[in-house]
Amino acid sequence: MEKRFISIWFSHLTTDWFLLLRPELQEASFVLAAPERGRMLIKASSTPAKALGISAGMVVADARAIFPALQVFEQEPESSTKLLFALAEYCIRYTPVVALDPPDGLILEVSGCTHLWAGERLYLEDITKRLKSSGYQVRAAIADTIGTAWAIARYGHAKAIIEPGTNADALSALPPEALRLDVGIVESMHKMGFYQIKSFMTMPRSVLRRRFGQLLPDRLAQAMGELHEPIQSIKPTEPYQERLPCLEPIRTATGIEIALKRLLEALCRRLLKEGKGLRKAVLKGYRMDGNLQKVEIGTNYPTRSVAHLLKLFGLKISSIRPGLGIELFLLEAPVVEVLSLEQETLWNLSQGSENTTVVMNLLDRIGVRTGISSIHRYLPAERHWPEHTIKLSGALKEKHILPWRTDLPRPLHLLTRPELIEVTAPIPDYPPMLFRYKGKVHKVSKAEGPERIEQEWWLQKGNHRDYYCIEDENGARYWLFRLGHYDKDPQWFIHGFFA
Amino acid sequence: MERAENKIEIIERLKQQILSMQGFKAPIAQPISTNLGSMESAFPNQIFPGGVIHEFLSPDAESAAATSGFMAVLLSQLIGQGTGPCLWIGSKRTLFPPALAFFGIQPDRIIFIDLKMDKDILWTVEEALKCDALSAVVGEISEISFSESRRLQLAVEQSRVTGFMHCFNPDKIRNTTSVARWKISPIASVLEEGMPGIGHPRWKVELIKIRNGKPGTWYMEWHTDHFKYLTKPNLVASISLEKAG
Known part of the structure; x- marks a missing residue:
């Protein structure tokens, strides 16, 4: 089945949460900071603070120099992960498979869930509306792959629902950072002049790998759905086990x-x-x-x-x-x-x-x-090489689509491997007059053929077979064939017995 | 005169009693109809004995193929009347499933079980014969002993499944409890005069043993959906005609 994923991006995850705790800070410029290497580093800044040019990654002292009235609050370590986990648990109502996408996102596998909300559009609207009404600024997108959904949620402009199979179109206008790349790679790509994914999307992957490392072609393949990307649900399915x-x-x-x-x-x-x-x-x-x-x-x-x-x-x-x-x-x-x-x-x-x-x-x-391998059931296969005209059926309830053919003579007993026989046959294409099988000479009284069966040349090489139905003087009926043309020292084989 | 009639009646009743003691329970609800035609007069009650073990002997590969053909004809009738599938159990199977279609069987109705050891084959056949949801069971084996055949007979008496045991090593067969013992060998086919190729499959069907029936030999020809009986003189005549021509 086609898989569908939703990527949810909380653009101001921790500050939104902080505002929920302290609603009076709605219009204030504040930052959340945590100690790192002996200094206070800004982890998140509120929207008014951002407008002043204070962004995550700055040192608090520098920010205070820009804006002395800045309010600084300490952020507990791991608090954003905890918060994300709580949100993921909330999203379990939409799908059983919800994964964290740190630092500020969630991935939902929604294959087969959307119809319960009467379609993907309403489903997505419901998710964003509920999250927004609880105070978070979110962007979300649905796509075939995690990579595309991630990119559209963060960098997309037009629409949030990417139809199945249109990953390439959706991604082409986005910048390379939409592919979840390291900062270093993105910088070097910008230096090369790659500002949009479409400018390198069609390049041979080996060239990209040589220049930018393995990560870029991998991410590209993941976004296109060529490479499987595992996700780890917060609620792993319990193994069926009893102690x-x-x-x-x-x-x-x-x-x-x-x-x-x-x-x-x-x-x-x-x-x-x-x-x-x-x-x-x-x-x-x-x-x-x-x-x-x-x-x-x-x-x-x-x-x-x-x-x-x-x-x-x-x-x-x-x-x-x-x-x-x-x-x-x-x-x-x-x-x-x-x-x-x-x-x-x-x-x-x-x-x-x-x-x-x-x-x-x-x-x-x-x-x-x-052993289960001893049980066989056969269905007709669409091939003409005698040994391959049947295929094993896995399920006992499987019905056959092709009819069983009875237009050509086929022996009731077929040897698993044709056995070599000695034959006296007039040339060019006459059936044998007599043949020796297992030390016994059989004189041919009636014959039918030849029926030429060519090799399945797209699968295997070799000579064709010319099959003859033979009846010997005792009335026993055989299926013999000559491998290859008569003038090239052919070999004769016995392949089956008719009833 | 009256006493004589009475006697016949008593004998008839006793015969029925013996039949039921030998595993022929009161004629089963739906008698199995076969397209065997005049051969049916050889069977007890003139009905093909279903729900018992039939034994087929084949000394060589050629007659084994003919036997498979004859069994397939019988199976097509059994499968057509039953609801369940058929199990075909054996080792070194040479049967080519698509060819079963020539004898009126949809090859996908048959489940093949390919085993290595005779011991496993006998166990599987016995288990399968106990399962009344199957329409028939075919077992291919080199030989079968008296006690083994008795186990199989006990199994079918419960479940009323028809079992065909195809034995490839008839020299070693001594005495078994099977109800019927058959031997089928191919005979030369005959074509209309002047026609090239090979005719319809022709077999010599020998019913060597049939409990409470009349053993006999028939010459028959299989035409896509029915048998044609050949009388011996006709057979010889046509062969001599062939030779003359």
């Missing part, structure tokens, strides 16, 4: 079963609450002697049925070696998928679907015993 410490070390299979049942019940309760089902579960047993026992199961469809999972684990319990005893059980579900309540009841209600669940449960059991 069961034991008073006495467990040594018996029955004990392990009881422990497993309790863990599964707790885990499935949580999965039910969140509308999820697990696809993979790991049971870990921490032994008294420090050894770790581990069994793993996988399922073919998301499930949260305790009975079914217990059965799957039941096949594996015998492989746990409790040794002196297990003192801590840990059940983890590393892979979970959405399983809505309706889906589950639907499966259990209708007749045909119930069968599906039963079959899935059976396949799960087989998968646990023999």
